[in-house]
Amino acid sequence: MRSRLLLLLLAVIGAMAALMVVEGQSRRQAAVGAARSHVRILTQVAEEEHRVLVEQLGHLVETVALQEVDLSAGDCADDLVRLKAAEPWIANVFLSRPDGSTLCASAPAAAAVNVGDRPYFREALRTGRATLSDYMIGRTSRAPILAMARPILGPDGQIRAVARASMRLNWAGRLAAMAADMPNGLFAIIDGQGEVLVRFPAPAWPDGQAASPDDAAAEPVAQPKLDPALVEALFAQPTGTLLSAGLDGVPRIIGFGVLQGINARVVVSLPRAEAVGEADEDFWRSMVGLAAVAAVALLFGIVGVETSVMSRLGTLTRVVERIGRGERGARAPERPGDAEFGVLARAINIMANNLEQGAADLAEREMRFRDLIDVSTDWYWEADPERRLTYVSPGVRAIGLDPLRMVGEKQISGLTPTPETAAALANGADKQEFRDLRYVVSHPSGRRYHVVLSGRPLYDPDGAIRGWRGAGRDITALVEARHALEESEARFRLLADRASDIILLTRPDGARLYVSPSVERILGYSVAEFTDLTLTQLRHPDDHAVDATFEALSAAALRAGPAPAGGAPVVPEGTGAEGLGQEGPGGVAARFRLRHKDGRWVWLEAVISLTRGDDGAPLLVSASRDVTERVRQEEELRAARDTLTAAAAELEHARRVAEEANAAKSAFLTATSHEIRTPLNGIIGAVQLLSAEPLAPLQRDLAAIIRDSAQTLLLLVDDLLDLSKLEAGRVELVEADFQLAAVVTDAARLMEGQARTKGLALRTRIAPEAAATFRGDARRLRQLLLNLLGNAVKFTDKGEIQLMAEVFEGPANPASGEGPCDVRVVLTVRDTGIGMTADQRARLFNRFVQGDDSIGQRYGGSGLGLSICRELVTLMGGSIALDSTPGEGSTFIIELVLPRLPGQAAGTKEARQPRVASRRGSGRRVLVVEDNSINARLTEMMLRTEGYDVALASEGAEGAAIALGSPPVDLVLMDIQMAGLDGLEATRRIRAGEAPGRRVPVIAMTANAMVGMREEYLAAGMDDYVSKPFDQGRFLDLVARWTGGASAAGDVPGATDAAATPGPGDDYPMAEQPLFDREPLAKLVDLAGREGTLEMVREFVSFGQARIARTAGLVAADNLVEARREAHSLISTVGNLGLRRLQHLAQSLEQACIHENADEARLLMDAIVGVAPASWAALARDYPVPVTAA
Incomplete structure (x- = not known):
């Protein structure tokens, strides 16, 4: 009996233990599920809170941009302070200049902040639209903030200021308070690189101090980066939950969601152990109680009171069975004197109480889950087996529907299925689990919303449907974006249809997806006819290599990999397909012939490229141009070359005949050359004397022609004399x-x-x-x-x-x-x-x-x-x-x-x-990049006086290549306004191509002495700035400083005001400016001598007159862009001559062209044309050079 009692007790205790284990596991799973729902709802609330605040931030910035705010520092700041006071959640409100400096701010401490380097600020300037930043550390608050910038345009369309506003993470604090209800709950915001932007509760700060995002005085503590695997999981999808080690390395239940407009995720998590802790504690308490009861029952059975044990055991067994059937109110009777059975009864009752408490906790968690659903932006619904709605979450109000009115409806008014959804419903799509059925909602305001619904049936234990449950989401933004893409594709197709070249879009198997209508103009075939014809049917028999080209490209497209080695397939030579297979700037270039519909052959030059369609499939796109006329011209040129070659052979024969007669002529040349030299010397001497006399411009030009011609003839006579002497052995x-x-x-x-x-x-x-x-x-x-x-x-x-x-x-x-x-x-x-x-x-x-x-x-x-x-x-x-x-x-x-x-x-x-080694430029090489040959020559002469080795480049690309090549240069003097690659772009190319650890100094040379231009040049990578025309002494001092040749001990490379100081007369008032300032040319005489200066002055005058004529024509045609270039060059040209009044007018004309003021430009051009004759005449009094009449 004792053994049977023992076995019975063990069986009962085992059943109770199994029941408690099953119940414990059920409660753990329920706790985990409830925790997942809880954290996901919190992340949805955070997403919505963030979205609303970003919209309000945008409204505030738009308000600042649109209202007429006084840009003066005082009134402007007062306006911003009032705007911020109306929105206490805003951290600060700014008005900034386009360079990022602050005009005014709602907080005085922020007035000195410059945000010109912030990516969102530069993007706003580039696009002209409001731009939202990622979370970043504020330069004033030193706390995480979110900022938005919106340019303010002036009446001329130029950006006159930028409205900015920022907000801290106060809203995150409110959500963190909700997370704080969870034991050891954690709230964080994480960017795409795994950086923790915000964390509640915050980690320990230095010296045990802590700070919140609202602590504006504290320095932010760098958060450790998350594990890359966790970051990848968080950013793999917009929203969701997962089980993983959290920010503190503790296994957690993590909910996450995407924050609108930024690459970040909001994360709410709680330790897994905390989520199931209560269930575990209840389980172990029950297990401990059960163990105690088991011990008492075994002891009681051993001492042997079978009758009372069996009676009481039966009673307790029945109570346990009732509890197992779900009767949570069942309790074991506790009788006085039943010590052992009383303990077991109490243990059973404790277990029952724990189960009942667990059910109540589960109901409370379900209530909390439903509360969070009510504040979610997505909405959730439930329906009975007949699909009458029994519950709709409040999120549906965002699309204009009333959740209360929807309850009890089967057909929701205002909710219209799309044709695709209607077809799917007709085929029974809603008889089983369905996903993303699309509907259109007509809002009372007239706007149409696009939504998707998903749902699944709920089944009874016997398999019958007892109801439905699902969710809905607003996809209006996605649908509108797709429509915009389709409209864009339609516009591109319209452009392709009107292209003059033949545009083809082909699959790798040769199927043509698109043929532009231009094929009919070039080849005579309609689009349909050309689509049905293969390349083999159309191409010339000799151009068979083009087939290999297309086959190689098709194979590369099928592999979805790069083109063959070298960028193009290898094509046999001598096929008649000239240029076939050569790599072009946008793909593989091929030249071949196709048969016209009327039977003639048409030469085409095509560029074929690999691309991908919207579905990612590889495609071939080609653009073919009719080059028949060009090929004909090339053939004519080849024939002409052959004719010239034959003529050259005949001339060579004639030369040999003439050489045989050369010996007979030598004696004659010797005698004749001596006779010719004597009168030539007389002519040259007479012309030199004549040039010293005052002459009219035309007479001086004729004298120069006589002198140059006589000198040329004299050189020829000298050659003949030398030749005759050498032949006679008398040299x-x-x-x-x-x-x-x-x-x-x-x-x-x-x-x-x-x-x-x-x-x-x-x-x-x-x-x-x-x-x-x-x-x-x-x-x-x-x-x-x-x-x-x-x-x-x-x-x-x-x-x-x-x-x-x-x-x-x-x-x-x-x-x-x-x-x-x-x-x-x-x-x-x-x-x-x-x-x-x-x-x-x-x-x-x-x-x-x-x-x-x-x-x-x-x-x-x-x-x-x-x-x-x-x-x-x-x-x-x-x-x-x-x-x-x-x-x-x-x-x-x-x-x-x-x-x-x-x-x-x-x-x-x-x-x-060398003798010049003591000069500052000895052993140093300077590169001068200047497209004005006269300015380049003058600069070179100045540099050579100091012993510099000078290299010249006439355009930016050539200058960049020399600066990056060998031998190296010690300094680059870079003109700014040049055709092709200008000075700024050339400098950027030099900086990009320099080897690590090497930086060649670059000095800007320009006639543009506007305030602020120097900063622009320095920002482009230049090191200093000098204004043209420049003073020789200041210029050479500046070059010496940057090449290390400065004589003074304190001279070190660095931007100096002297280098950028405009030349004499740059800022003369018009009424005080002389026509002619003699100082620049006097210095040039010291440098190049009187004759060298006269030669350069002639070039300057000729160049200046031609440029004035070109500028006048451009201004008359309202071509202010090109007129600005001409005026810019004219500044340095007339400035080098000392023609100050013309220089000032040219500077004013350049500014008028920059500001597109055509009326002012015409007035200034008239003034230049009127002042020019008097300026040339004033110059000619000191430097007699020919001046062409205007």
């Missing part, structure tokens, strides 16, 4: 001591003007060893260099010319330095001209020979210069070599062995340093 070298560096420099200076006239840079590089005294014929050496430099200038149309002098020690030079030593002198002339073929190089040094006859016709010349050079070099005991590539340029190298005088050895300090 003798006159050896004397000379400075090699001076000979090289003089030759370069003499050719510098011709090079600059053609826009070429002439660079001279003299090795330190060449700055010594040598013995030889300096005149013949200069003649050699001038001949080579003259050819380089003649045959070079763009690029540069280099003249280099190097000295190499001989192996047997005496070490004592007591006598002359022979050294090897190497002179190199390198150009970037037309170059020569091998055949041309072989014949080049022959007399009367130029590369071919076409060169003589195009460039002129007698063909004697290089022949004389070879003879002279041979006479000097040296050699001359040539290296040339067609299209890349030529290099002439002269090698001579010359004695170097004692005391000038390369190893001494004196020999290594």
Whole structure:
């Protein structure tokens, strides 16, 4: 009996334990589900609160932008203070300038804040619309804030100010208070990088201090970043819940939602242990009680009172069974004296009480869940089996429906299914679980809302439907965005239909999805006819390689990967499809022929690119242009080239015949050239004397023409005399001591003007060893260099010319330095001209020979210069070599062995340093980027007086390439207004391409001396600013500071006011300005001499007159954009001449063009045209130059 009683007790206790375990698990799951619902509702409340506040923030900014606020500092601030007082949730209200500085603010502390670098502020300036920021740390409050900016436009459409407002996270504090109802609940806002923007409760601050988002004085404490896996889960979908380790590493139940307009998530969480803690405590209390009862029951059974035990056990068993059936009110009777059974009864009653309390808690949590549903923006509904609504959450009011009126309805008035939804309902879609059925709601205001409904049936245990439950969501914004996209696609299709080229959209399998109507104009086929024809049917038989191109592109499209290696498929040559398969700027370029409908062949040039459709599928898009006429012209050019080649052969034959007769002419040339030279010298002398007399402009021009023509003829006579002397062996070298560096420099200076006239840079590089005294014929050496430099200038149309002098020690030079030593002198002339073929190089040094006859016709010349050079070099005991590539340029190298005088050895300090080494620019290289050749020449002359090595570039792209290339430059002088790539963009390109750790200084050179322009140049990456025309002394001081050549100890690179100070006369009042200020040209005379200055003045005057004429035409045509460029260049042109009144008028004209004031521009242009003649006349009194009558 005892054993049976024991077994019975164990069975009862086991049943009770199993029941408590099942009940405990049920309560844990219910607790977790309730917690999920709780945190999700809190996140929905946060989303709605944030959305409403953002809208109110937008209304406030719009109010500030639209009302007529006085922009003066005092009244403006008062207006903003009143606006902020009306909205206590606002942190601050601002009015800012377009550069980000604060005009006025509602809080005085914020007046010094500049937000020009804030991304949302720059976006607002760019788009002209209100722009919302992400959460960020406020520069005044040092707390997380959300800000919005909206530009304020003036009557001229320009941005005159920016309205801004910001709010702190006070609203988050209210939601955190709701989260605080949960034990250890946590509220946070997290951005897309995992940064914790807001956290309640806040983590510990330094020294144990804590701060809330409203603490404006505290410095924010950097929050640790979240685990990337958790961040990825939070941002994988807009809303939801998940179980994961939270911000504190504790396993939590996390609810999250998206915040409108920013890349952030609001997160509400509570520890999983807290959510199920109460259920666990109840379970373990019950288990402890059950264990106690079990112990008592076992003890009672062992001592053996079977009858009373069985009776009481039966009673207790029945009570437990009733509790198990759900009778929460069932209790075990407690009898006096029943110690053991009394304990068991009390344990059963405790268990029953716990179960009843758990049910009450579950009901309370359900009530809380329903309360949160009532404040959600999405709405929830329930219906009976006949689909009559029994409950609708208040969120439906957002689309104009009344939840109370909807209860009891089956057909909701105002809710109309879309055609797709109506079809789905007709097929029984609502007989089972359904999702995203779309409806249209007609709001009383006239607006149409688009909503989606989802629902699922609820089943009884026997499988019968006992009701329905679901949710609804407003998708109006999504639908309207989709409609806007469809309208945009329709507009693009309209543009494609009107394109002049043939536009094709093709799938990789060759199916054509779109053909533009232009195919009928170009090929004669209708769109339908062309769509049915394959490429093979249309293309020319010889252009079969185009098939391989399309096949390669189609294969690349099917792989959805990049194009074949090299950017284009390999195509066989010689197929007749010229240019096929070449990589173009927007895809693969191909040229081929297609058959016109009338049977003729049409040449097309197509660019084919890979793209993707809306569904992500790969597609091919091509644009084909009719190039038949261009191909015909190319064929005509090839035929003409063949004809010219044949003519060249005939001319070569004639040259050989003429050369055979050359010997007979030599004696005649020798005698005749002497007879011609005498009257030529008389002509040149007479013209020089005539030029010194006062002449009319026309007479002076005619005298200059006579002088230049006579000098040209004299050079030709000298060549003939040299040739005859060389042939007769009567040329003798006159050896004397000379400075090699001076000979090289003089030759370069003499050719510098011709090079600059053609826009070429002439660079001279003299090795330190060449700055010594040598013995030889300096005149013949200069003649050699001038001949080579003259050819380089003649045959070079763009690029540069280099003249280099190097000295190499001989192996047997005496070490004592007591006598002359022979050294090897190497002179190199390198150009970037037309170059020569091998055949041309072989014949080049022959007399009367130029590369071919076409060169003589195009460039002129007698063909004697290089022949004389070879003879002279041979006479000097040296050699001359040539290296040339067609299209890349030529290099002439002269090698001579010359004695170097004692005391000038390369190893001494004196020999290594040129005479100008003491000047500030010695050993430093400066790049001048200037499209005005006259200004470039003047700047170069100033720099060379200080010993700088100067490189020139005539446009921004070339300047950026030189600055980033080798050899490196120490400083860049950058003009701002240039055609093509201007100075600002060129500077940005230099900054982007510089190697780490290297920064070449860039100084802006411009005639624009407006206030604020200097800051713009510095912001673009420039280091300093100088105004044109500039003072030579201040300019050279500035260059020395930035190249490290400053003489004063305190001179260090840095922007200085002196550098940016306008030149003399820049700010003269009009009534006080002289016509002609002599100071600039007087300085130029000191720099270049009287003759050099006269030559430059002639160029300045010619350039200025032409520019005034062009500017007047542009102003008359209201082309103020181009007129501004011309006026900008005119400022420096007339400023360099000292014509102050014209300079001031040109500056005013430039400003009128910038502000698009056409009337003022015309008045100023009339003034310029009227002042110009008197200005030229005033200039001509000191500097007699020809002036063309206006």
